[in-house]
Amino acid sequence: MASRVQRKSAVPPAPQRKSRRAHGGVTLQDVARLAGVSPITASRAINQPEVVSEDTRERVQRAIRKTGYTPNLLAGGLASSRSRLVAVVVPTLTGPMFMETIQALTERLAEVGYQVMIGQSGYDNAREDELLSAIIGRRPDGIVLTGVVHSARGRVRLAAAGIPVVETWDFIPTPIDMLVGFSHESIGPEVATFFRQRGCKRVAVLSADDERAVRRAKSFAAAAHALRIAAGKTAEASCEWLPALTSLGVGRRGFAALLERLPRVDGVFCSSDVVAQGVLAEAQARGLRVPEDVAVMGFGDLAFAPDLHPPLTTVRVDANEMGRVAADLILKRVAGESVRKRVVDVGFAIVGRGSA
Amino acid sequence: MASRVQRKSAVPPAPQRKSRRAHGGVTLQDVARLAGVSPITASRAINQPEVVSEDTRERVQRAIRKTGYTPNLLAGGLASSRSRLVAVVVPTLTGPMFMETIQALTERLAEVGYQVMIGQSGYDNAREDELLSAIIGRRPDGIVLTGVVHSARGRVRLAAAGIPVVETWDFIPTPIDMLVGFSHESIGPEVATFFRQRGCKRVAVLSADDERAVRRAKSFAAAAHALRIAAGKTAEASCEWLPALTSLGVGRRGFAALLERLPRVDGVFCSSDVVAQGVLAEAQARGLRVPEDVAVMGFGDLAFAPDLHPPLTTVRVDANEMGRVAADLILKRVAGESVRKRVVDVGFAIVGRGSA
DNA sequence: CCATAAAATGATAGCGCTAACATCCCGGCT
DNA sequence: AGCCGGGATGTTAGCGCTATCATTTTATGG
Numbered sequence: 001m002a003s004r005v006q007r008k009s010a011v012p013p014a015p016q017r018k019s020r021r022a023h024g025g026v027t028l029q030d031v032a033r034l035a036g037v038s039p040i041t042a043s044r045a046i047n048q049p050e051v052v053s054e055d056t057r058e059r060v061q062r063a064i065r066k067t068g069y070t071p072n073l074l075a076g077g078l079a080s081s082r083s084r085l086v087a088v089v090v091p092t093l094t095g096p097m098f099m100e101t102i103q104a105l106t107e108r109l110a111e112v113g114y115q116v117m118i119g120q121s122g123y124d125n126a127r128e129d130e131l132l133s134a135i136i137g138r139r140p141d142g143i144v145l146t147g148v149v150h151s152a153r154g155r156v157r158l159a160a161a162g163i164p165v166v167e168t169w170d171f172i173p174t175p176i177d178m179l180v181g182f183s184h185e186s187i188g189p190e191v192a193t194f195f196r197q198r199g200c201k202r203v204a205v206l207s208a209d210d211e212r213a214v215r216r217a218k219s220f221a222a223a224a225h226a227l228r229i230a231a232g233k234t235a236e237a238s239c240e241w242l243p244a245l246t247s248l249g250v251g252r253r254g255f256a257a258l259l260e261r262l263p264r265v266d267g268v269f270c271s272s273d274v275v276a277q278g279v280l281a282e283a284q285a286r287g288l289r290v291p292e293d294v295a296v297m298g299f300g301d302l303a304f305a306p307d308l309h310p311p312l313t314t315v316r317v318d319a320n321e322m323g324r325v326a327a328d329l330i331l332k333r334v335a336g337e338s339v340r341k342r343v344v345d346v347g348f349a350i351v352g353r354g355s356a
Numbered sequence: 357m358a359s360r361v362q363r364k365s366a367v368p369p370a371p372q373r374k375s376r377r378a379h380g381g382v383t384l385q386d387v388a389r390l391a392g393v394s395p396i397t398a399s400r401a402i403n404q405p406e407v408v409s410e411d412t413r414e415r416v417q418r419a420i421r422k423t424g425y426t427p428n429l430l431a432g433g434l435a436s437s438r439s440r441l442v443a444v445v446v447p448t449l450t451g452p453m454f455m456e457t458i459q460a461l462t463e464r465l466a467e468v469g470y471q472v473m474i475g476q477s478g479y480d481n482a483r484e485d486e487l488l489s490a491i492i493g494r495r496p497d498g499i500v501l502t503g504v505v506h507s508a509r510g511r512v513r514l515a516a517a518g519i520p521v522v523e524t525w526d527f528i529p530t531p532i533d534m535l536v537g538f539s540h541e542s543i544g545p546e547v548a549t550f551f552r553q554r555g556c557k558r559v560a561v562l563s564a565d566d567e568r569a570v571r572r573a574k575s576f577a578a579a580a581h582a583l584r585i586a587a588g589k590t591a592e593a594s595c596e597w598l599p600a601l602t603s604l605g606v607g608r609r610g611f612a613a614l615l616e617r618l619p620r621v622d623g624v625f626c627s628s629d630v631v632a633q634g635v636l637a638e639a640q641a642r643g644l645r646v647p648e649d650v651a652v653m654g655f656g657d658l659a660f661a662p663d664l665h666p667p668l669t670t671v672r673v674d675a676n677e678m679g680r681v682a683a684d685l686i687l688k689r690v691a692g693e694s695v696r697k698r699v700v701d702v703g704f705a706i707v708g709r710g711s712a
Numbered sequence: 713c714c715a716t717a718a719a720a721t722g723a724t725a726g727c728g729c730t731a732a733c734a735t736c737c738c739g740g741c742t
Numbered sequence: 743a744g745c746c747g748g749g750a751t752g753t754t755a756g757c758g759c760t761a762t763c764a765t766t767t768t769a770t771g772g
Contacts, residue, residue, distance in 0.1 A: 074430050083430060085473075093455050102449055110483075110487075116474055117473045120466070137428065137429040138430065138471065139429070161426075247660055281665050303605070306605065
């Protein structure tokens with residue numbers, strides 16, 4: 001450490017350098033001093049307990065308890081380039097669809113000391129770039145996208161960031177990195193076939209107009225048309241669109257509108273169980289019997305589905321599984337293991353209950 | 357640029373010191389070099405654009421775009437002790453109750469470049485300490501608790517951490533720091549009075565057994581008893597308890613159990629709209645007319661409440677407002693302004709609709 | 713008893729950024 | 743000319759932690 005220009009004149013005895021420590025917080029340094037070891041040993045006692053001696057570990061633990069030390073994960077993350085953070089992007093927090101996935105993800109990650117950061121993309125792609133900056137800037141160890149579409153620009157940025165990315169709730173041929181989801185396009189034909197087996201002759205779909213719901217709806221309408229059980233003249237005519245943020249009321253009014261247009265409809269595929277619940281309510285209010293007059297199929301198999309009246313027939317997707325697998329994929333990557341199966345199809349299943 | 361110590365003996369040409377830069381990431385240094393300014397000036401161009409000259413700002417911006425630089429917020433947070441992170445603790449992610457608050461909070465904070473980190477406490481207090489460590493370790497600029505509780509030890513730790521804390525969804529005399537919520541105890545009497553005005557003679561409460569719901573239920577039962585309109589012999593006997601994680605089905609079966617015990621009940625206060633929905637379903641299945649045979653009151657005024665059949669009378673609390681105010685309180689604190697009103701009561705309101 | 717490997721600990725130098733202070737530059741005023 | 747004020751920019755030194763390598767201590771065997 002060479003001093004600079006001045007050398008003579010020992011007048012300023014101590015430069016009394018600044019200290020930015022405003023926090024008054026306890027640092028690893030303090031713990032180490034109290035335990036009588038070097039900071040790095042204290043660090044090891046915390047993060048790799050197996051490499052330090054029993055005795056040392058004890059002393060450090062005691063010092064931690066005495067001082068109430070909480071490691072600064074920002075500093076640790078900066079030094080080790082492991083932030084122990086995983087970012088999740090959801091279109092919206094309200095709406096039970098993705099919550100289960102996030103919950104499973106959060107729990108799995110919490111087990112190994114990881115936290116989850118949430119970003120809301122909204123259903124428009126406007127603020128997306130900003131959101132990406134916020135996320136990438138935090139240098140998370142992984143990013144989980146809940147089926148969000150992304151601009152080409154966004155996809156490139158994500159890929160370039162060198163952060164493990166898991167896309168969920170969808171199935172596309174070219175994921176940014178990894179993917180765990182299911183094919184929305186495969187659902188339509190299966191549901192259409194199910195309706196035909198149940199004897200429906202004029203089915204329609206009541207769907208939110210967010211991107212994935214639209215794909216389910218269109219594949220359904222096309223299949224129904226091909227099977228000659230579509231209620232409308234064309235596939236498109238058999239679709240009734242709802243705003244992306246659905247609720248029971250939206251479903252209810254949507255069904256009313258659908259009946260207006262296609263009074264003889266005898267089967268409805270809904271883009272979510274919430275919408276289906278609205279259809280059930282409207283049907284009941286109009287004295288339509290379910291499933292005799294109109295069969296109703298939901299999507300999601302949410303908690304309330306089996307308790308509806310009649311119990312809701314619906315398409316189940318394993319939201320939990322997606323969360324767990326997404327967590328595992330990221331953790332595996334972080335651990336340096338290479339992931340062979342970068343694309344996982346969790347599939348779906350039609351759960352036949354009373355409503356169809 | 358002074359070379360260092362060695363001068364003679366050019367044998368070891370370069371000490372070839374380690375470089376931990378595994379990321380290959382672009383740093384502020386790179387941007388600064390490209391823009392022809394010092395790193396600190398580049399930093400200012402980003403964070404305090406108003407203090408640098410127009411020309412410099414432009415050059416830095418261009419360099420950022422060219423390199424695809426994304427600031428490392430971990431490093432920035434460490435250096436400035438401002439993490440631009442706010443942690444939220446919820447009992448559970450599923451369940452729509454708190455989501456609206458978190459959504460509002462997230463949106464407000466995103467506007468000013470803050471992110472939200474989520475922690476799940478679960479309804480038991482076991483992992484709480486671990487969760488607190490994880491949160492405090494991240495050095496968030498604020499912590500939002502949905503619901504107070506928390507072990508004495510936890511409260512002390514939070515207070516000691518020196519981080520602004522906002523408790524929400526409750527109202528207690530001695531918050532850790534700040535609070536925005538409403539009094540659960542005040543709700544019971546108002547609802548009881550409402551039932552009496554509606555002419556109910558034998559009311560009961562069907563409630564989840566999480567801490568705050570219990571307080572609402574007990575205050576209601578006590579008030580109903582005092583008004584002599586309780587269905588049970590004692591206040592406690594007028595309560596039917598449900599597990600904390602409620603669903604439509606749980607509410608439905610809970611109501612069935614309640615009817616078993618108190619067949620002549622003519623008014624039910626439910627701990628959430630979801631439970632109320634179950635009650636409505638069960639009533640319908642049994643041919644009980646609502647509100648003629650039994651009046652039903654929910655709690656939360658969730659999105660579906662007005663669309664139920666009959667429309668649900670319920671207690672509304674402004675979940676959005678709580679999120680917004682919580683965000684504002686924290687931001688104000690972060691900005692160094694002192695907060696005079698550290699306790700905000702957002703109140704509640706009974707929304708009379710068809711079910712009671 | 714000493715060589716040798718293995719285990720435990722320590723010294724050093726950053727990770728990428730910003731606070732605090734220092735310097736420079738330029739116009740305006742005496 | 744000389745000095746002052748203030749805006750723009752630069753220098754220095756960390757923030758609190760850990761990767762890397764160096765050193766010390768301990769176990770092991772010949």
